Amino acid sequence: MKGWNQKYSFNRIEKFLKLNPGNYNFGILLGDVIDIEGDSSDANAFLQELFKDIPHAIYKSSKSTHHLFRMGSQTFTRIICNTIEFRGHGHQSVVPPSIHEDGTKYNWVSKKYHVNDLTFLPKDLEIKIKRFKSRNLNFTKPHSKKILCAECRQVCFVNKRRLLLEIDVVKSMDKKWMCHKCRPYDTRPQLTSSPG
Numbered sequence: 001m002k003g004w005n006q007k008y009s010f011n012r013i014e015k016f017l018k019l020n021p022g023n024y025n026f027g028i029l030l031g032d033v034i035d036i037e038g039d040s041s042d043a044n045a046f047l048q049e050l051f052k053d054i055p056h057a058i059y060k061s062s063k064s065t066h067h068l069f070r071m072g073s074q075t076f077t078r079i080i081c082n083t084i085e086f087r088g089h090g091h092q093s094v095v096p097p098s099i100h101e102d103g104t105k106y107n108w109v110s111k112k113y114h115v116n117d118l119t120f121l122p123k124d125l126e127i128k129i130k131r132f133k134s135r136n137l138n139f140t141k142p143h144s145k146k147i148l149c150a151e152c153r154q155v156c157f158v159n160k161r162r163l164l165l166e167i168d169v170v171k172s173m174d175k176k177w178m179c180h181k182c183r184p185y186d187t188r189p190q191l192t193s194s195p196g
Contacts, residue, residue: 025094025098025099026094026095026097026098027092027094027095027098028068028092028093028095028115029092030087030088030089030090030091030093031088031089031090032070032071033068033069033070033071033118034068034069034070034071034076034086034087034088034121035066035067035085035086035087035088035091035093036066036067036068036069036084036086036087037061037064037065037066037067037084037085037087037093038064038065038083038084039063039064039083039084039085040083043082043083043084044064044065046084047065047067047084048065050125051067054119055110055119056068056110056113056118056119057069057108057110057112057113057118057119058108058109058110059095059096059106059107059108059109059110060106060107060109061094061100061104061106062100062102062104065109066093066095068093068118069118069119069120069121070118070119070120070121071088071120071121071126072120072121072123072126075089076088076089076129077089077090077091078091079129086129094106096108147167147177149178149179149182150176150177150178151176151178151179152178152179152181152182154179156179173185
C-alpha cells in the first residue's frame with residue numbers, strides 16, 4: 001500500500017490479516033535491525049561460520065540466507081562486498097512466511113524471534129562493518145577524477161576523458177561546471193560533435 005511506512009497502524013494491519021489470512025507477504029523496515037545476506041554459496045558458508053556461535057534469527061529466501069541482528073546505532077545504511085550485503089536504515093527485508101514472485105517460500109532456519117528479542121550484533125563486528133563502510137565511502141576508481149559542482153558544491157566523480165571534454169565545452173560556453181542535476185544547460189550536442 002502506498003505510504004505504508006508513514007501510515008502504519010497495528011490495528012489496521014491486523015484487520016487486513018484477519019480479512020485475508022495467508023494472502024500477504026511480510027517485510028521488516030530496517031534501521032536498528034540489520035539484515036546480513038549472503039548472495040552466493042561461498043558467502044553463505046562464510047557467514048554461517050562467522051555467526052555459528054551466536055544465537056540469532058536466520059531465514060532463507062529464494063537465493064540467500066539472511067541473518068537478522070539488532071545494531072547499536074541506526075545510522076548504518078547499506079554495503080555490498082564479495083556477494084555479502086549488509087542492509088540497514090532506509091531499506092526493507094521480506095521475511096517468512098512470504099512467497100517470492102517465482103513461487104519460492106521464505107522459511108525460518110532458526111526459531112522465530114520477536115524483533116525486540118533479536119540478538120545485538122557483537123560490538124567488534126559492528127565496528128568492523130562501520131570501518132569498512134567509511135573506507136568505501138572514500139573509494140574512487142583510478143580512472144575517475146573529482147570535480148566540484150559550482151551550484152550544490154557536491155564532489156562529483158566523472159570518467160576522466162569525458163570530464164576533460166566537458167570542462168572544455170563548459171569553458172567555451174562561458175559557464176561554470178555543474179553536475180547533471182544542477183546544470184541548466186546541455187553539453188551533449190557539443191560533446192558528440194567533439195573529436196575523440
